[in-house]
Amino acid sequence: MPVYSMTGYATAQQEVAPSETGGDAKSAGATRIGLEIRSVNSRFLDLSFRLPEELRQHEPALRELLNAKLKRGKVEVRAAVEQENGGGLKEPTTRQLQKLNAMQDNIRAWLPQATPLSVADVIRLGGSEAGTVQTTGEQIQALASKAIKELMAARQREGARLSTMLLDRIAQLRALAAQAVPLVPQLVEQQRQRFLERWKEAMNLAEGATAPEAAQDRALSEATAFAIRIDVAEEITRLDSHLDELERLLSKGGELGKRLDFLIQELHREANTLGSKSAAMELTRISVDMKVLIEQMREQVQNIE
Structure with missing residues (x-):
């Protein structure tokens, strides 16, 4: 459809x-x-x-x-x-003239002061x-x-134009999601190295009070906690799922405006969560770009039946 x-x-x-x-x-x-x-x-x-x-x-x-x-x-x-x-x-017919004359006589019988019909009045009323x-x-x-x-x-025709625009925005959102996926492991590795350097500095200041193995374990634990905190894999998975459903609905057609509107709300929620977990400017930029695209989609979805 x-x-x-x-x-x-x-x-x-x-x-x-x-x-x-x-x-x-x-x-x-x-x-x-x-x-x-x-x-x-x-x-x-x-x-x-x-x-x-x-x-x-x-x-x-x-x-x-x-x-x-x-x-x-x-x-x-x-x-x-x-x-x-x-x-x-239009020339009034004889029947119309008789009808107008009878109406005039009836009205003037009750309202003697009423003005008689003029020729213009007869033409206008008869023509009407x-x-x-x-x-x-x-x-x-x-x-x-x-x-x-x-x-x-x-x-x-307008629906086809809107559908084409939405599919284009969906492709752009997928591209942004693909950019975000490799960023998280990179950020985790950078943070792990940063933790290790800090613990080495602390160990040197403490004159060997902390064993190197313990320092490394502590750095790895901190890095693991950081990775869990910034992990956006779940958000990316849900976002991809919503995009798949959008494409399915658009290919199916029919009465789908309300369902599309609901999915747009879910997309916006995932983009917001991704931004709140952001630990780098690049992820923040991706989140903002996603929300701009989703807002454009929301405006157009409001016009779909």
């Missing part, structure tokens, strides 16, 4: 034939329904809709379609209805009624399916 990002954008449009709109088909211009879907990262699936009144009845169907395809993300769905007037102005769009559920679902398909393709 591919890796999907939660970031995506898609649009789709569909023209509605004049016979599918209310009012006089001859006076009605072309009607176009546009659907726009935007999505960004979120811990859960959060859907919001901004639909015109004539399309609000289709919100449950749109919600069901999105729930079937998306698992996480803050998703905003916008729809708009646009009409093109062939002659610029003529532009009411009558759409079927099949039309909206077909349009939404097209937009969702485009959105999934955009999220997949």
Whole structure:
């Protein structure tokens, strides 16, 4: 399965034939329904809709379609209805004029002081009624399916880019871990030699009060304790294990954002421990470089579904 990002954008449009709109088909211009879907990262699936009144009845169907395809993300769905007037102005039909006249008489019966409708009012109100769009559920679902398909393709492309970036960071972390492995034995040997030199100096100051064998044993004991204290083999092993799991998940794909986020936390913990055990500037540098890479990974993992 591919890796999907939660970031995506898609649009789709569909023209509605004049016979599918209310009012006089001859006076009605072309009607176009546009659907726009935007999505960004979120811990859960959060859907919001901004639909015109004539399309609000289709919100449950749109919600069901999105729930079937998306698992996480803050998703905003916008729809708009646009009409093109062939002659610029729509001429109200006889039925509309009769309806407006009856409404005016009824209102003025209760409010005699009300101002009569002007010609501009009649054109505006009649044109508005003529532009009411009558759409079927099949039309909206077909349009939404097209937009969702485009959105999934955009999220997949972004997910592939994120996956490539994460695999690159994983390779860099492995290289840093490989640099850290031989440093510990070198540090232990250097410390052992340092302990031996110190005990020799102390033995000379004490004028032979301490036997050379005892001094050497004490130096070796100190070096052993130092080696245990700075040993990062366990941290490197766990770090490699987490990197293996990251690669496995990325190759598997699907809904993996939360698991990736957990593994990033574990990687950061191991890098911190490695830094706290550091007994040389080189190990400290490796730890810092690891944490920089892990933080970059954390930012990108937040966008994976």
